[in-house]
Amino acid sequence: MRLSTPHDRPDHGWSVAHHHRRDTTSMRVTHGLPLAGKTTLGIGGPAAVFADLQDLADFPEFVALADAFPGAPTCLGAGSNALVADAGCSSPVLRMNTRGVRFVGEAADGRTLVEVQAGHPLSDLVDTSVGHGLIGMEMLAGIPGTVGATPVQNVGAYGQEISDMLVEVRAWDWVSRRHVTLDAATCGLGHRTSVFKGSDRWTLLTVVFALRKSALSAPVTYRAVAERLDVSVGSRVPSDEAVQAVLAVRRGKGMVLGCSDADRRTVGSVFFSPEVTSAQARWLQDEGASINRFPDGTSRVSASWLMRRAGFALGSQVAERVRVSYLHHTLVADEGASSAGFTEAIGIVVQRVLEHTGIRLKPEVDFLGDWP
Ligand SMILES: Cc1cc2nc3c(=O)[nH]c(=O)nc-3n(C[C@H](O)[C@H](O)[C@H](O)COP(=O)(O)OP(=O)(O)OC[C@H]3O[C@@H](n4cnc5c(N)ncnc54)[C@H](O)[C@@H]3O)c2cc1C
Incomplete structure (x- = not known):
């Protein structure tokens, strides 16, 4: 499915994103910055060049900067799934720190289309969507990281995953050196994988999701969450209650950042859940x-x-x-x-x-x- 361009599309309700002409840049460039502090594991040597992108309008400047280096740059969100080498990173590192969520219309199936900047925190998007009576990602509550990283490993938990709601991503393709729009099918989402996993070809800039209007959550499919809610598996509950139950179950396992001081240097699951015959x-x-x-x-x-x-x-x-x-x-x-x-x-x-x-x-x- 293709959407209209940002220029011919009306805003529906809330809008935090700003696309405007600027005379100055907000992109902060640092040399030799230790990457340990930019990851949740707290591990990693320095970045030769570290650019913190807060406004998508400054992205062409990063492209120009990266052109001075061989190979593709490295993209970093919140560093919650990243193990950075002790030697650091000799390619330029782009930290996606852009924010913004916009309603951009309705899909053919009636779901609400939401366009989100890549640097936007996933947890904020979950709260915002539930707060606006939209469901589809309520079971993803408590997963750290940025929205731009969610298609990379088709982020998922407790019966929901990004492939359920992804419509398309807009990205910069470092091979063809142009902006591209990839629909969900092209993203090749599988179990904690996609065409982006392990590839430095694309930098994801914005992501479009389709979310359903409902005050009730999707059916609760995980026993631990159902027990917490005191309902049977398959029940639907007010979506904010589903969020609280998921958070409580996750906290019990140290799977929410900051819930355990001793275990705070974590990437969640270090390993994939293996497929079995x-x-x-x-x-x-x-x-x-x-x-x-x-x-x-x-x-x-x-x-x-x-x-x-x-x-x-x-x-x-x-x-x-x-x-x-x-x-x-x-x-x-x-x-x-x-x-x-x-x-x-x-x-x-x-x-x-x-x-x-x-x-x-x-x-x-x-x-x-x-x-x-
Ligand atoms: C406590 C805890 C619990 C977790 N629970 C879950 C869970 O339940 N389910 C789950 O799926 N994951 C989980 N994770 C893993 C992690 O939160 C997700 O993978 C998340 O999507 C990573 O987001 P990030 O912004 O931190 O990405 P980073 O760690 O910064 O980057 C991850 C990868 O994505 C790439 N990347 C990041 N942004 C972009 C972009 N804009 N364009 C292109 N590539 C990009 C990076 O290059 C890197 O390869 C958990 C992690 C922690 C610490």
């Missing part, structure tokens, strides 16, 4: 694992369950200054951790889970910067 699923269920079925038709076991099964205890040290979270079976960093230590810990977990279960975990975290 029906024979493996039967064996895992007999062993007590819960198997979740995903919209792409795959059955998957949680990486956390596999880590527990492989004998990793909560809070246990895995590599230097890298350990299992106190609340959930995932890796977190302690003060002074390095990317070398974190990758060593990833390797140890992959190996031990393979030995204990025959299943090979793959990292979900994105490796950014100059790796040996």
